[in-house]
Amino acid sequence: MIVIRNIQELINHLSEERKQRNDLAVGLVPTMGYLHAGHVSLITRAKQTCPYVVLSIFVNPIQFGPNEDFDKYPRDEARDLQIAEQAGVDVVFLPTVEEMYPSPTKTKVSVSTLTTTLCGASRPGHFDGVTTVVSKLFHIVQPKQAFFGLKDAQQVAVINQMVVDLNMPVQIIPCPILREEDGLALSSRNVYLSAEEREQALVLSESLAAAEQLVHDGQVVQAIDLQAFVRKHIEQSPIAQIDYVEVLSYPRLEPLNELCSASDGLIIIALAVKFGKTRLIDNTIISLGGVPTC
Amino acid sequence: MIVIRNIQELINHLSEERKQRNDLAVGLVPTMGYLHAGHVSLITRAKQTCPYVVLSIFVNPIQFGPNEDFDKYPRDEARDLQIAEQAGVDVVFLPTVEEMYPSPTKTKVSVSTLTTTLCGASRPGHFDGVTTVVSKLFHIVQPKQAFFGLKDAQQVAVINQMVVDLNMPVQIIPCPILREEDGLALSSRNVYLSAEEREQALVLSESLAAAEQLVHDGQVVQAIDLQAFVRKHIEQSPIAQIDYVEVLSYPRLEPLNELCSASDGLIIIALAVKFGKTRLIDNTIISLGGVPTC
Numbered sequence: 001m002i003v004i005r006n007i008q009e010l011i012n013h014l015s016e017e018r019k020q021r022n023d024l025a026v027g028l029v030p031t032m033g034y035l036h037a038g039h040v041s042l043i044t045r046a047k048q049t050c051p052y053v054v055l056s057i058f059v060n061p062i063q064f065g066p067n068e069d070f071d072k073y074p075r076d077e078a079r080d081l082q083i084a085e086q087a088g089v090d091v092v093f094l095p096t097v098e099e100m101y102p103s104p105t106k107t108k109v110s111v112s113t114l115t116t117t118l119c120g121a122s123r124p125g126h127f128d129g130v131t132t133v134v135s136k137l138f139h140i141v142q143p144k145q146a147f148f149g150l151k152d153a154q155q156v157a158v159i160n161q162m163v164v165d166l167n168m169p170v171q172i173i174p175c176p177i178l179r180e181e182d183g184l185a186l187s188s189r190n191v192y193l194s195a196e197e198r199e200q201a202l203v204l205s206e207s208l209a210a211a212e213q214l215v216h217d218g219q220v221v222q223a224i225d226l227q228a229f230v231r232k233h234i235e236q237s238p239i240a241q242i243d244y245v246e247v248l249s250y251p252r253l254e255p256l257n258e259l260c261s262a263s264d265g266l267i268i269i270a271l272a273v274k275f276g277k278t279r280l281i282d283n284t285i286i287s288l289g290g291v292p293t294c
Numbered sequence: 295m296i297v298i299r300n301i302q303e304l305i306n307h308l309s310e311e312r313k314q315r316n317d318l319a320v321g322l323v324p325t326m327g328y329l330h331a332g333h334v335s336l337i338t339r340a341k342q343t344c345p346y347v348v349l350s351i352f353v354n355p356i357q358f359g360p361n362e363d364f365d366k367y368p369r370d371e372a373r374d375l376q377i378a379e380q381a382g383v384d385v386v387f388l389p390t391v392e393e394m395y396p397s398p399t400k401t402k403v404s405v406s407t408l409t410t411t412l413c414g415a416s417r418p419g420h421f422d423g424v425t426t427v428v429s430k431l432f433h434i435v436q437p438k439q440a441f442f443g444l445k446d447a448q449q450v451a452v453i454n455q456m457v458v459d460l461n462m463p464v465q466i467i468p469c470p471i472l473r474e475e476d477g478l479a480l481s482s483r484n485v486y487l488s489a490e491e492r493e494q495a496l497v498l499s500e501s502l503a504a505a506e507q508l509v510h511d512g513q514v515v516q517a518i519d520l521q522a523f524v525r526k527h528i529e530q531s532p533i534a535q536i537d538y539v540e541v542l543s544y545p546r547l548e549p550l551n552e553l554c555s556a557s558d559g560l561i562i563i564a565l566a567v568k569f570g571k572t573r574l575i576d577n578t579i580i581s582l583g584g585v586p587t588c
Contacts, residue, residue, distance in 0.1 A: 106406045107403065107404070107425070109403050110401070111401045139461040139463055166401055169305070169433055
């Protein structure tokens with residue numbers, strides 16, 4: 001495994017590899033580091049279809065709001081490199097902020113509509129930061145496929161929209177959420193949780209699982225009822241502060257009346273909830289094919 | 295020469311060509327058609343460094359304002375194809391609006407600062423439309439070099455900023471303005487001019503040439519004086535309606551007090567002037583190296 005911190009060096013290196021191995025399909029796994037089993041699952045998935053895997057680790061300042069956790073976002077380079085090596089990554093790209101933004105970027109890539117709901121509503125400008133940096137990474141690495149976890153399902157939808165709208169020559173591969181044995185979705189931010197918050201946070205995955213069961217049993221028809229069910233479930237935790245709970249179509253993220261009206265036959269139940277100072281997100285995407293109400 | 299109207303067909307075709315001719319450097323000349331000698335000079339320049347030249351012809355609706363000339367922008371496909379063939383183009387890419395925008399784009403690429411002055415001030419949203427479509431074309435064609443005329447000097451600066459900020463793997467090659475023998479800058483929009491307007495429009499290139507001479511002779515020190523000189527010159531034409539005359543640094547397009555303070559040693563005198571209903575732009579970029587006042 002090679003560690004590269006310089007953009008031009010990475011471009012040159014990949015160009016050499018491509019020359020030596022004709023038509024080399026590069027897979028890119030973009031991350032903010034502090035790797036966990038969720039990231040490893042993305043790398044493993046990438047290795048299934050791409051003979052060459054680049055992992056980027058970059059905590060991207062322009063996707064954090066002024067009152068968010070950019071400075072204290074967890075970082076552990078040595079551990080990340082160990083995990084990446086074990087997972088079989090070929091190149092880790094580890095640029096500094098100055099390398100990625102030698103001067104403040106005047107150019108932004110932004111996706112409308114999809115970004116006004118869910119985390120986009122709570123974190124204005126967040127997704128512009130995401131699409132801009134992902135666009136930069138795509139241009140630098142020129143991957144055939146890029147792998148993103150569905151824990152950030154809105155991010156997947158937004159990036160896919162960008163790729164389609166701008167005709168980017170890359171295929172977005174959404175990968176399933178990884179969970180702890182007790183159901184908590186893996187997240188680098190879980191490290192912030194106290195023991196009590198960690199315990200209480202289980203209400204998130206539990207509420208989603210219960211809601212999914214309701215839908216599959218055909219016991220709920222209206223999106224608003226499903227949303228109310230999940231909210232009520234989460235409110236059982238005395239310390240949960242709900243940022244949002246939404247039931248939308250996926251990947252268009254359009255509001256719904258009847259669940260069955262979801263344009264692509266998929267709905268997402270998405271939530272963001274604070275436990276103490278830590279904001280967690282989770283979601284489930286449900287296919288309505290075979291659901292009794294449909 | 296091949297004419298391709300479908301995006302996927304173009305991608306497949308270029309992919310085949312690249313396979314057959316190892317590491318093929320593709321040059322892209324993006325145009326809105328109604329080709330003239332200015333476009334031909336871009337093609338000729340492209341052929342000097344790129345063994346394979348793609349010419350795109352697309353009147354891009356999203357860069358036109360609601361009261362602008364999208365519908366009546368001059369089009370002549372048969373003549374364009376003839377000119378392209380004679381100039382030695384390999385592929386003409388001629389998509390429809392529906393092909394480029396099967397649904398309205400939710401994604402925009404936008405460049406700040408550089409786009410708030412000159413044509414950006416008169417044409418809000420124009421440059422977002424330009425950078426978005428050029429970004430699409432770059433992703434589709436994946437050119438090694440792309441060729442743009444300096445008549446749209448602001449466009450060249452904006453696109454170059456986008457390429458640098460987003461790490462796009464393409465080199466922007468700015469090409470000199472082509473002029474009629476009497477000095478009028480070539481433009482597809484010149485066809486709109488009546489005989490009298492055509493005659494009066496000479497005041498633009500004349501004013502720029504006179505201003506350039508002043509600078510080279512060291513007779514003007516302040517940007518504001520140079521600007522006033524050009525305005526006064528243009529106002530000699532009774533039918534010229536000035537949209538703007540600006541003296542800025544190039545390519546940063548920053549306002550100047552003393553000409554000598556231009557950050558990169560280059561200034562641009564840029565103007566947009568209406569003759570009847572036709573809005574013409576012209577400019578000159580002056581290197582201050584060797585100018586007596588500097």
